[in-house]
Each structure stands twice: as C-alpha cells, then as structure tokens.
Amino acid sequence: MVIPLGKQVPDEHHPTVSLRHGVVWGADGISLADTRTATRDLLARAGHPPEAQVSQDAQLVVSELVTNALRHAPGPGGLLLEVLPGAPARLRITVHDTSPRTPRLRVPDPRRVGGHGMHLLTRLCDRLETGHRADGKHVTAEIHLPHTDPRLPEPGPRVD
Template structure:
C-alpha cells in the first residue's frame, strides 16, 4: 500500500481540507482499507476540529468496505482509495481499472447478495460513477452532520 496525505485550499467546516489516499496492489486485505478510513476519521477531530459521530464512522467504514470489495472482486490490478473531508462531508472515492460501470439493482428482499451499491446509495448524501481514461471512479459522500437525514433520497440538510 502506498499512502499520501494532502492539504489544499478547499473549503471545509473548519476552513481547511483534509485528504488521504492509498494504492492497494491486491495483496492487502479489505480490512487495511477500513483501517485507513478509521485512522483518517480519528484525526479529523484532533487535527481539524471536525466532529465525527459514531454514525459517520460506522457509515464511512461500511461504504469503504462495500466499494473496496467491489473493486477487488471485479477489477484486475490495483485500486486507489481516497478519503477527503470537504463541504460538510467525508467523500470516499475508489478508482479501479475495470471500465465496465456497475449497475445498481432495484431493491429485492429475495435476492441473495449484490446489495452493496443499493446500501451505499441509501446511506450517502451523494453517489457518482465516472468513467476514467483507464477504468472508473466511484464517489460517495457521507454527511458529517447527524441532522442531515439519510441517503440520496432522504431529507435535505437543514
């Protein structure tokens, strides 16, 4: 795993941006990606003065787990996990080399498996899939505020 951290001028709740990313070559475990996310979230209150609730921590950990699992399962080669706190949210980004875009299936309580993206879109403030020159990037934003509501279709921020 190769890891980098970055500070830039983007607006954040505390007026600063925080970002971390890592390249996973395939021999690391999905737990390594979750550990990176938990470490990133643990630093937000102390380094940047941003409150991170248990709900945010649990949600980001689940989103990272689902997106990284998909990258490992469906894409050849390495993948890149990025986490950034900006605009009142934690944005989780996963790039992989597979050019085929995933489809989010309609809810089906009788279907076994393939509920990951359905769960992610329900829990996140926004969700995007972008085709890249090589592969694709999936981004999902988890609101830092606990009064935001739930999911893309949930209540809007107050």
C-alpha cells in the same frame, strides 16, 4: 502492494481539503480491514470518534466500494479519502479500478446472496456517482459530516 499517498493538511492542489488519505494497490489487492482503519482514523482526526454513526457508516461504504473494485476489476486500484470543510462538511470517498462497467442497482431479492451493495450505498451516501477514465472508472461517494465544535477536546479512550 499498498503505497501510501500521504496525508496533507492543507493540500496546495486542493485548498478546500482539510484532511486526506490515499492508497493504491496492485494485483494483490488491499486489506479491507486496513481501509476501514484508515477511514476510522481520518474521521477521528476530523473530530468524529469511531463510535459515531457517521464513522461506522463511512467504514461500511468504503468496505463496499473497495470490495466491489477487488471483486469486479482486475489489476490495480486506488482509494482516496478526503474530508471537505464547509456547510455541511463532507467525507468524499473515491475508489478507482480498471473495470469500465458502471455499478448498477439490481432488483432486490432477499433470497440472493450478493447484489445488495448499491442499495446500501444509496441509503448511506448523500451523493454517489461514477466517472469513466481511459483505464477504467472511479466511483465517488460523499457523506455529510455532522458539525463538530472545535472548542471540544479531542475524543479520548472510552471508559465503560
């Protein structure tokens, strides 16, 4: 089951957050396609079109973090996406799960299937940290967003 937490602009609890999107899931999990779509849509609203490298990188990071939560933690979880203004603006991605285990870098082995996600995350993210909670942990990643010119029109459909 997915329960939208809503989208607020601005949020009275986080006055520095200009855009946010959150979902929680139960034992049935969540669709990875839906998490990538939410990421793509939020960044598009912030002026970063889907074809931009930062949008594609962010979708990959979200997919990796949520996949790890679904694979390694039983029960409920959550995803919170926040576009934080500033210099530089950032996308903060936080995934909550019920596992107390901290993600770790594994020794690279090109013959192994799996175990490469943390290497990918450390290359794509400007910040990556794990915090512990009474019911598990949260993993937070931040990606710097390139400057967008607010005078430019909203991106329209792509014509090839």
